[in-house]
Amino acid sequence: MGPPAGQVATHRELGLTDSEYERIVELLEREPNGVELAMFSLLWSEHCAYKHSRKLLGRLPTDGERVVMGPGENAGAVDVGNGYAVAFKVESHNHPSAVEPFQGAATGVGGILRDVFAIGARPIAILDSLRFGELDSERSRYLLDGAVAGIGHYGNSIGVPNVGGEIYFEAPYEQNCLINAMCVGLARTSEMVRAAAAGPGNLIVLMGASTGRDGIGGASVLASAELEAGDDAKRPTVQIGDPFEESKLLECCLELLNRGLLVSLQDLGAAGLTSSAGEMASAGGVGIDLDVRKVPLREADMEAFEIMVSESQERMLAVVEPPRLDEVVATCQRWQTGSAAIGEVTGGGHLRIFDAGEPVGDVPVSALVDECPLYDLEPAEPEGWMYSNEETLGTQVALSVGRSADAGDPSAILPALLASPSVASKRWAFEQYDSLVGSRTVRRPEQADAAVLMLPESERAIGISIDGNGRRVACDPYAGAVEAVLECAANLACVGAEPLGLTNCLNFGNPEKPNVAWQLDRAVSGLADACRKLGVPVVGGNVSLYNETGQGPIYPTPVVGMVGELPDPSRVPGMAPRDGDELLLVGPFAPSLAGSELAKLRGDLGPGLPALEISEVAAAIAFVRELARSGAASAIHDVSDGGLACALAEMAIAGGVGLGIELDPLVELRGASGETCLFGEGPGGFLVALPEASALKLVEEAAEGGVGALRIGSCDGERIVISAAEAEASVALEDAERAWRSLPSRVDPGR
Amino acid sequence: MTFGVLQFPGSCDERDALAACERVAEARLVWHEETDLAGIDAVVVPGGFSYGDYLRAGAIARFSPAMEAVAAFAAGGGPVLGICNGFQVLCEAGLLPGALLPNEELRFLCRQVELGYEGTDSPWASELSDGDALSIPVKHMSGRYFAPDDVLDELESSGRVAFRYAEGQNPNGSARDIAGVTNESGNVLGLMPHPEHAVDPLTGSADGLKLFSSVASLLAAA
Amino acid sequence: MKARVLITPKEGILDPQGKAVERALPALGFEGVSNVRVGRLVELDTNDPDALPSLCEKLLANPLVEDFEVEVDEK
Amino acid sequence: MKARVLITPKEGILDPQGKAVERALPALGFEGVSNVRVGRLVELDTNDPDALPSLCEKLLANPLVEDFEVEVDEK
């Protein structure tokens, strides 16, 4: 049985260790044949088996009153009332995007959409979190340009609005960019499905696109091994996305679920049929028989193993009761999407593969899906700074600030920070995304810290945010990961949203290296502690390891996506203050230059972030949330990258009004230098603009709630003037805006 | 009165267009294979990526059975509004002059723009007055309106340029800042910006609603 | 029979893709390239090549803004 | 010298456009057309045709997913 020996590569070439191979032989009680080995190599890859991370993930809190589906399903979901749930998940497509940014990013979006509609939720929003090298590198510009176009292409074509995201530019991502995409969907709770096969005798139906040689070996070769020079050989496996096909498939699947025609549904992602059939069988405690010759093929001469591991996009696997098959097929035809019954559910607990009736593979489902050995990490804290400060100094910005005579002049630093690509306006990118389709978008990109979508179905709205500053996590993996969670919650607070659940994507280097293992270990603890203290359950996520090249690991980058609810979308404050408004700084913000954007530009990065008290920040978050809901503030914005001065400038630009700010009270309170107060970073700072008459009342209310609030100035004129002790930044509003809007000229220097 | 909103495989703004119509009248989706528009008083060909927008925006959709019915409906004087991809489809079908080419910047662009309305006879603009400014978003990859100069001259002199982008806001390189044109008798209007995404102040603007209410009130009065 | 349809933007119509290529050339060290026009190419098998011009006019090209040329491989 | 670059999706690489066109044809009354592949066509003038293959690889085509062919008109 099976193909002749030598037709597929040996276990080592497929990425399995000798001991893993021995374990497979033990479980099968014989040598695997080629088809079986290919299947094991993929399901036992890091990408599918989480062999270096599963133990850590156990630390994350997953329970909550509002949780409808937690980790283990295609997407997590939380209850939003009136019988509706919001489903969401973030996923990475880093390595495919480093090879071909447009298609890699596009298919990343396609994949996360499928995870969401696989549970019966209609996708209502996409967010994307991207990391590239510095923009003075041609490769970074090429990757950025392609990835943004690809994300836009897929989401725009399929009609799901892209409502938010983030882009950071840091040298450690130069060779290994990060492309994380998050999808949010809305479902009637009663119509949601789990991906568990059930009912021996039921049919396995493959829907959607035909199967080609796309991404063969992708999961093991592309997603779980370090990228090296000479990756060209891996290139023929590039997956091409077809959003038109997915749009039909999406509508078809939602109609089938709505009409109750499916027993269960699962997307095909990494490792294609092998993983979706294997995981469906495992979740249902059943077996599955498949005949690969019944799979509609794009290329007739495909081998059995190729069909089993192909990562052709836009496919879904469903379990269907035999009497329903005709209706399912007819519905697929109406949507002009493919469907083929390729097998059936069995009681045997085995995944058996046939090729035109001939058995070519037979493995116990549990061996394939559940028996992959899990490894303990061997963490070791690095001595000193693992990354090079020299490399972070690549940009023109860095040169102008870090090394010029003006290096100490706040009036020069502010525009330089605003022009730093990680801080600058990302309008160049988000205008390439349709942020409006669906008619739910109450706050679009740049209108508020979090996107706001209304849900008339449940008579409320949701706020959504995605965040994760890898540089700060590199400085201190525990504190940095805590900050990522706090930053998301802070963004939600600014629009009055209370967190319901969290998803995350852990983008790290090679976990077999002790220093990376340490980063991973500390970061997961940080996430877990922050989630516990904020009371936010983790409902899903994704892990992407081995993000490194010869130049070393990426910054450790846990990306956090959070969804919160708010009662009244008509009372959401924006970021634009009004002329004459008074400005207050609310919260326990204690600025520090450690890990800051300015420290980066000066080449001053090193280990360590100041200690912080999560509960104090949580109290400020809760206070700001209520303030936002009250409608009393004309604008709210939290302090993040580039510190107070940048946050203030962003508000001034949004409102088209100058600012006069005096930070001496902060200097006194924190005992920090003027420069640190202007440009230092840290969690727990909120800027609130409101009419002068309400300012005093707000300070009193904050004090009653145990939250600090300082009156720091007001909005008027055409200059941004911020002073703190000896330091003063004074910049014309239009100069600040020009700097902040300079990204297009950096992406396309020829223009 | 009842709006019919066409639905092609790959359309994606049809639900929003339907919801916009439903704010002012009855409305239903019309599947691309339908050929009978009985009971429908006005047709919206919505935005999106019909048939993936492959080959050329709107090129494949124009051949759908429903579009044949729409052509007959338009010939009989029925009001037809093509939005974005719908505008492209109407041009491809020859119901409107010109073509929509890839944006000059070659990128997809989603942005709120200001439109100036210039008097026409279109039923879609009965509630607008010459010189009105409307805030309506654009979002498209191929929105650069093109027609030969003599056709443009003719459009202008016969009052068939219904909407132009406000000065300095032409997002795509459209000839003479044209954002929307009508056919000779005014019942067919093609518009690149998306009025169906501007029907509620909560999502940014309600200016687009006037197009739908124009037709609805006109037909209700008739 | 194999056939190829070559579709190009009509003379006089702005071709931003062609312009973008021209702009990118010097940075890549290519001199002496000009008049770049970017169009579409459709390859297909047909058993009725005489129908191709009509197919082009109706579907593959937009005669208002594009020219086309059909090449049939008679083998 | 005039030259033409014909760029097509690589063998085995999914071609969504070709697929969509192929599917639409019967409804338009065109029978017997198959294997539709949609690619790009670049026309240009050059005084150094030998540089074209390199230009294709670097700029005009994406060698990961596309094949290209250069035709030079020697006149």
Ligand SMILES: Nc1ncnc2c1ncn2[C@@H]1O[C@H](COP(=O)(O)OP(=O)(O)O)[C@@H](O)[C@H]1O
């Ligand atoms: N970092 C994480 N935090 C929480 N849950 C996670 C994390 N990573 C993965 N998971 C969960 O593990 C399961 C498997 O993830 P994955 O293999 O990405 O799913 P899929 O194959 O559906 O894309 C999912 O339910 C996912 O939510």
Ligand SMILES: [Mg+2]
């Ligand atoms: Mg899944």
